[in-house]
Every structure is written in C-alpha cells, then in structure tokens.
Amino acid sequence: MHRLLALVVVSVLAGGVGCGGGGPASGPTPPPPPPVRTRIPPAPVTFFPVAASDVPPPVFGTAPYTLVATALADHDDDGKVDFAWVAATSSTTTTHESGSRPGTGAGGFTGDYGGSGFKATGTPFLGRGAVLGAAEDGFVFAVQVTATFVSVSTLGYRISGGNRAEVGGVGSFSGTVAGITSGDLDDDGIDDLVALDAAGRRVLAYVSKGEAGLHAGVPSALPAGSGAAPTSLAVGRVHGATSPADVVVALGADGYVVLTNADAAAFDAGAVVPLGAGRSFEALVAGDFDDDGLVDVAGVLLTPGGPRRVGTLFGRGDGTFDDVVPADVEAAVGAAPWRDLVAADVNGDGRTDLLFAVPSLGRVVVLLSDAAGGFDAATDADLAGASATLSVDDLDGDGDLDLVAGDAAALKVRPLLNERN
Ligand SMILES: [Ca+2]
Ligand SMILES: [Ca+2]
Ligand SMILES: [Ca+2]
C-alpha cells in the first residue's frame, strides 16, 4: 500500500516537471519510439534475358552517340509497354536526341515513332506516370534548354485510323532542373508532374489535364538551409492513404523536408529534418518497404568518405518519418555511382524493393526489401551486362515487373523478363 502510494506521488511529480504549474501536460510531444521491425526474408526473384533491342539509328546530331536515359510506358495506349530514350550526340549544336519505339508485348521493341534532336546543357530527365489519363501511362520529360530555362512535358500518342496524334503538353520555368517525378496531386486519378528547381530552391507542380496537357506550373518554396543544393524529390501520401499526395525533397547535407499538399498544386514546407553524421540523400523514391500501408521513402544515402548505402525513412502516416535506417550493400556496389533508382515490388511479396543500375560494374542491382530496413541482393547472373540505364515495367503483360538495361555505347537495351509469373 505504501509502495503504491509512493509510486503515485513520484508519478505526479514527474508529470509536473516542465508543465508550468500543474496543468495538463503541454508542449511538444516526443516522437514515439520506432517500432521493432522484424526481418522477413524476401522471396527470391529471377529473370531471363530476351533478345536485345536497338535504339533506331540517330538522325540528328553527330556520332558517336551515347544512350543516357530510358523510360517504359504504354504511351500509345495499345496495352503494350513502349520504350523511350534520350541519346547524347557529339555535336555541340544538337546535343541530344530523343525518341520512342512501340513494344511488342513480348519484351522487344520494333518500329519507330521517331523523335527529335535538341540542344540541352545537361542530361535530360525522362520518366513515366499515368499522366495522360486515369491508368493512361505516358512519358514525362524535362530538359535544361539553357543555363536558366527548363522545359517540361508529358508525351504520348493516340492512333486512330492509321493516323498518329501526339497527346500531352509542355510547361517551362526559369531555373535549373535537378529532378522530376509524377504523382496524383489533385486526386483526379491522373498523375501530375513535379519538377525540382535547384537554383530557385523550389518545386514546381504541373497538374495534368491528361491528353490535353499540363496546367501552368505552380511554385512552392523550399526552406532555407545551409546552401546545400537540393538533389532529388519523391511524391507520396505520407500523411496517410486518404490524404493528398505530398512531396519529399532531399536537401543535400541539410537532410530532407516534407512539403505538405495545401491545395493540390501548392505546398507548405515543414522544417528541415537532418539525417545526422553529415549524411545526405542523392536520390529519393517513395514506396511501402515494410508493407504496413504507410508510405515510406528510401534513397541513396551518402556519408562523407563512406560508401553508398541505402537509407530508408519509414513513414508514420502523419507526414513524419522514423530516423533513417541505413543498409549496407556489397562493397563493390557501394564504391560505384548508381543510376536510375527505381522503387517497385519485383518479387510480389507486397513490399517495395529497390532497383538501380551500376554502369561502371555493368550490373543491374535488385535489392529485395526484408521489411526491416534491410535488403537482400538478388543473385541472378543475368543481371550482369551493360547497364548504363535501368527502367522497369511489365513488358509482357503477365503481371510481374520486368527490367530493361541500357548499353550506352552500343545504343541497345537488354530486356530481362521476370520469371515469377
Ligand atoms: Ca492529378
Ligand atoms: Ca511503410
Ligand atoms: Ca518485394
């Protein structure tokens, strides 16, 4: 009895500390401790290669050409996934060529939708999303045209009676583009385009009108920091499945910031969240790496003087994340630059996995999430081979995700079909 009474007294005293006079507890609530995450060994995944496809011979610029960006999407809406690319040329006036090929539905690409040559001051950004309508995939594209002018666009084709009409549209801004991504900001079922302007320290949201193109870009400022350049962005419903999509921006050595969706195209920046120990993300993607229904973010985690690692921010569903969970990768992979980080569930266990290309090693790396912030590397020997670029989609329509790795100098892509289905 006495002991119980003593505990109650101690408890009241403890509760009174910092309350400013015995009222109900107030002030910031410390974040809950991170849940204990249990490793679940991921199911394996294997791939088989099908015949490589050529990029059609370039018609603009000057040889030699180098494949620098690829993307996959059913942009002609015939149910088969198509292929788009950007090649750099050796000309100083036509520095790049872009184009697309229709997919065969069996892993190959034949025919040629043509493309265009253009001048850019850096490697263009090429991606995909359901930007042409609900469940109507198309390509998203951003080009640094001059030192201060950026063009963004959505692109697809609609074919009727033998005629091909271009759909989608363009936008532009003054600044320097550090990344683009797509996600549905206004909950109309159509993905919208978001660009990161490093020089202007802002994001620009272009709400898609589907096949009719893009609304004007709406800028939202990033918070001031030490001056470290923002590097990457991801879109996801980090405030929960019923809340609109927000944007997470990597702010170099400063950490990251969540931009909360205010009215579909404008965002309110939260406080900068440091990653600690000088760590920074050089790429970010959204997914659900533990399959708990809450959106997480993962990225390529850099530590000064250290190897590349994967860093996962498990979402709490309220717009905040647990502390970053770093995961080591194979030493050779950690020592080399990564390209084209993709978040997708390739082994069908519900947990988002990570895939990227390591050009200098000639490998695609497939990291299968173990739900606890760790990743098991797929060991399939067919992942080795020229891998300047990586894109992921269901090429053969059998319900699992397939890979396309790019051979930069040969202007070829090697499709790898997932053997799960
Ligand atoms: Ca939308
Ligand atoms: Ca999650
Ligand atoms: Ca998975």
Ligand SMILES: [Ca+2]
């Ligand atoms: Ca497939």
